Amino acid sequence: MTKVNIQTFYLSDPTNCDFSATCFGKLKMIVLQEYQRTSNFTVLDTFTQDLRRSGQLLFQTLDELQLLSAGGQILSQPTTGGQQFVDQIASGPVKDSLSGISSLRRLLPVGSGTLQEKVLALMDEELKTHARAHLLLLEPKQGNAAGIVVTKGLRGYGKSLKLLRKVILECGGAEVDSPKLYPHLFPEYRKYTTKPQVGIGYGEPAFASATKIISNFLSVARANEKGILADHDTEFLHDYRVALRKVRSVLSLFKGVYDQEQTLDLKNRFSVQMAATGRLRDLDVYLLDKQKFYGLLPQNLSPGLDAMFGQFAAEREAALESLTKKLRSKAYRKEMKALEQIFAIPKSLAPGAKANLGAHDFAMELIWKRYNKVRKTADRIGAHTPDEDVHELRIMCKKLRYLMEFFAPVFPKQDFKAAVEPLKDLQDNLGKFNDYSVQQENLNAFLTSLRARRETETLHIAQSVGALIAVLYTSQKEERRKVTQKLQGFNSMRTKETFRCLFYYRNHKK
Amino acid sequence: MIVLACYSNKGGVGKTAASVNLAYALSLAGFRTLLCDLDPQGASSFYFRVKPSKKLTEARFFRDVAKFTAAIRGSDFDNLDILPANMSFRDFDVFLSQMKNSRSRLKRSLKAVKNDYDAILLDCPPNISMLSENVFQTADGILVPVIPTTLSQRSFEQLYSFFKSRNLPVKKLHGFFSMVQSIKNLHGETIAEMRERYGRSLLKSQIPFASDIERMGVHRAPVIHTVPNSPASAAYLNLCEEVMSRITTV
Numbered sequence: 001m002t003k004v005n006i007q008t009f010y011l012s013d014p015t016n017c018d019f020s021a022t023c024f025g026k027l028k029m030i031v032l033q034e035y036q037r038t039s040n041f042t043v044l045d046t047f048t049q050d051l052r053r054s055g056q057l058l059f060q061t062l063d064e065l066q067l068l069s070a071g072g073q074i075l076s077q078p079t080t081g082g083q084q085f086v087d088q089i090a091s092g093p094v095k096d097s098l099s100g101i102s103s104l105r106r107l108l109p110v111g112s113g114t115l116q117e118k119v120l121a122l123m124d125e126e127l128k129t130h131a132r133a134h135l136l137l138l139e140p141k142q143g144n145a146a147g148i149v150v151t152k153g154l155r156g157y158g159k160s161l162k163l164l165r166k167v168i169l170e171c172g173g174a175e176v177d178s179p180k181l182y183p184h185l186f187p188e189y190r191k192y193t194t195k196p197q198v199g200i201g202y203g204e205p206a207f208a209s210a211t212k213i214i215s216n217f218l219s220v221a222r223a224n225e226k227g228i229l230a231d232h233d234t235e236f237l238h239d240y241r242v243a244l245r246k247v248r249s250v251l252s253l254f255k256g257v258y259d260q261e262q263t264l265d266l267k268n269r270f271s272v273q274m275a276a277t278g279r280l281r282d283l284d285v286y287l288l289d290k291q292k293f294y295g296l297l298p299q300n301l302s303p304g305l306d307a308m309f310g311q312f313a314a315e316r317e318a319a320l321e322s323l324t325k326k327l328r329s330k331a332y333r334k335e336m337k338a339l340e341q342i343f344a345i346p347k348s349l350a351p352g353a354k355a356n357l358g359a360h361d362f363a364m365e366l367i368w369k370r371y372n373k374v375r376k377t378a379d380r381i382g383a384h385t386p387d388e389d390v391h392e393l394r395i396m397c398k399k400l401r402y403l404m405e406f407f408a409p410v411f412p413k414q415d416f417k418a419a420v421e422p423l424k425d426l427q428d429n430l431g432k433f434n435d436y437s438v439q440q441e442n443l444n445a446f447l448t449s450l451r452a453r454r455e456t457e458t459l460h461i462a463q464s465v466g467a468l469i470a471v472l473y474t475s476q477k478e479e480r481r482k483v484t485q486k487l488q489g490f491n492s493m494r495t496k497e498t499f500r501c502l503f504y505y506r507n508h509k510k
Numbered sequence: 511m512i513v514l515a516c517y518s519n520k521g522g523v524g525k526t527a528a529s530v531n532l533a534y535a536l537s538l539a540g541f542r543t544l545l546c547d548l549d550p551q552g553a554s555s556f557y558f559r560v561k562p563s564k565k566l567t568e569a570r571f572f573r574d575v576a577k578f579t580a581a582i583r584g585s586d587f588d589n590l591d592i593l594p595a596n597m598s599f600r601d602f603d604v605f606l607s608q609m610k611n612s613r614s615r616l617k618r619s620l621k622a623v624k625n626d627y628d629a630i631l632l633d634c635p636p637n638i639s640m641l642s643e644n645v646f647q648t649a650d651g652i653l654v655p656v657i658p659t660t661l662s663q664r665s666f667e668q669l670y671s672f673f674k675s676r677n678l679p680v681k682k683l684h685g686f687f688s689m690v691q692s693i694k695n696l697h698g699e700t701i702a703e704m705r706e707r708y709g710r711s712l713l714k715s716q717i718p719f720a721s722d723i724e725r726m727g728v729h730r731a732p733v734i735h736t737v738p739n740s741p742a743s744a745a746y747l748n749l750c751e752e753v754m755s756r757i758t759t760v
Contacts, residue, residue, distance in 0.1 A: 124561075126559045126561065126730075127559060127730075128558075128559035128560060128561075128586065129586045153584075154583070154584030154585075154586075155582055155583060155584035155591050156580070156581070156582055156583035156584060156591075157583065157584065
């Protein structure tokens with residue numbers, strides 16, 4: 001049995017999808033199965049468009065989930081509906097194909113319409129099937145209809161399959177390209193990414209580059225507001241915070257691009273917006289890690305965790321309500337609009353001393369300086385260095401990484417990747433070290449502020465939190481032990497040489 | 511890969527009906543299956559509506575791997591392919607007798623597709639010939655349909671003796687009663703007598719005489735597909751299960 005020969009086509013004009021009258025020489029196209037009912041369909045994707053980006057199209061009908069896979073296959077499995085996240089989908093071929101889609105993101109409707117389905121077979125005079133075609137006709141409520149034809153060959157009937165595909169192409173069919181199907185079906189569909197590729201020219205002035213980067217990330221932050229308000233999933237807030245953090249980083253790291261006083265003012269204005277989101281994000285992280293925490297402690301300490309997470313959930317509700325109120329307020333909307341306008345109309349920004357420096361030279365100067373700072377701190381760190389220094393190194397690495405990512409477009413891709421990899425590796429380790437540390441601090445603070453309704457509950461919570469802090473402390477120690485090892489990669493001659501070649505600023509050479 | 515053969519030196523005992531339904535049952539069980547129609551009459555190819563292969567002559571069957579694999583046709587069912595017969599297959603014997611290692615040529619030909627299939631089922635013509643000896647050597651199990659009548663019983667005895675006389679492993683032989691009519695005393699008596707004599711060489715499963723099986727020629731599809739809830743379908747499914755459990759546990 002050779003590999004099944006499947007090829008999928010899409011026809012933008014679905015009136016061409018009826019092949020029953022088409023001439024196939026001695027062969028005939030017979031409808032094997034025609035689903036009488038026209039069912040409603042809803043295309044689903046995450047907000048970050050993970051399905052579109054992975055070349056897949058997922059849609060739900062009344063009782064089925066169907067997936068046009070990246071390989072052009074139509075997979076389906078029964079469903080009773082109601083699944084909001086990938087991990088809530090029952091086991092089946094569709095779920096298996098969605099393994100790469102984050103379970104943190106809710107599946108949201110992209111658009112809906114009606115669906116008709118037919119199974120056709122190309123047969124000879126003995127009624128032997130030579131090739132099959134599975135036809136899906138999607139008609140969105142607001143958008144353009146499209147026909148999807150999945151052709152499948154049978155071993156030994158290659159010529160017939162070739163003929164079928166030739167006819168489909170002559171009818172205006174094109175090989176299916178799922179990502180292109182989205183804007184065809186739903187013209188109002190807009191591409192979205194949390195990491196916009198900001199095109200920066202080699203010699204583009206630093207002022208224009210910084211403004212472009214900020215403007216892009218500000219748009220990302222604003223795009224996530226609706227999701228936070230609807231509380232679709234935790235990642236809307238996370239992405240909102242990351243985008244604003246990047247804006248602030250540009251303001252603080254791109255020294256001399258904007259007027260100093262204005263920079264300070266803008267930094268403060270963005271910090272105010274960020275501050276209101278911190279507690280909700282902390283609680284989200286706890287609640288997302290809930291199962292992990294249960295796994296860290298013996299079962300007899302579960303009642304304490306139940307009570308603790310009960311309190312966290314209640315507190316989260318209050319934090320969300322407060323943030324929602326803020327995001328809906330006139331003051332917030334006015335402030336965000338004003339900030340957007342500042343970066344949309346660069347005239348309202350006062351340039352600094354380095355505003356006209358070319359992006360590449362400016363990046364070299366900034367990154368090389370920042371890298372040397374990181375390296376000096378990294379050189380100091382050994383097995384017995386105080387934890388504070390490790391925390392300092394983490395923050396410095398983060399700043400260096402941001403800078404590198406902002407300016408990535410002006411450096412050669414391969415060399416740039418070679419410089420980022422050891423930094424990423426070190427950051428993973430430092431990030432975990434910091435997480436364990438912050439979690440302990442927060443749990444200690446939680447213990448102090450404990451206001452349980454009953455004494456026994458307080459006791460249970462205290463026992464569990466105490467045990468949790470002990471486990472986290474051990475994990476933190478373990479990560480701390482790895483820091484020295486990871487630093488070897490970052491401090492290696494090879495990494496140093498890569499950074500030197502890429503970012504050694506010519507003024508230093510002089 | 512498992513190779514099964516449906517064989518009897520007597521004609522009209524239900525070989526092709528068994529081959530077609532067993533191949534289909536194997537495909538339903540998830541085995542990637544190839545049904546090789548070795549009978550020049552091409553009856554099993556006919557049941558699957560596959561036309562005889564024009565290009566696969568007897569010489570190419572045994573010598574040309576590319577032609578052999580190119581002659582395979584997908585059936586209308588998942589997991590099931592057919593190698594159709596043609597009239598040139600009637601000269602297999604003459605051809606094989608002129609070849610070196612004439613008793614293992616079939617095995618060599620099937621090697622070409624060993625990675626494509628989990629199970630190959632050979633539907634054999636009714637004779638004891640050089641081709642049959644190839645089948646005996648190649649197959650992991652030889653299914654022998656036996657109508658519980660005197661002549662059919664005699665054919666099984668002849669085959670059993672042939673195996674003994676040629677030192678072929680009789681444990682490869684898996685006889686089963688075919689076209690059984692329980693109302694006939696002769697059928698009951700023959701079954702009892704043969705079961706006593708041949709013991710494990712006979713399978714427990716029996717195929718009843720059924721008009722649904724006869725009508726396969728009209729529907730041109732396995733009875734398990736056309737009348738899935740019939741006693742005949744159940745009998746073939748049982749037969750498949752019993753054979754596979756015997757072969758795979760050996």
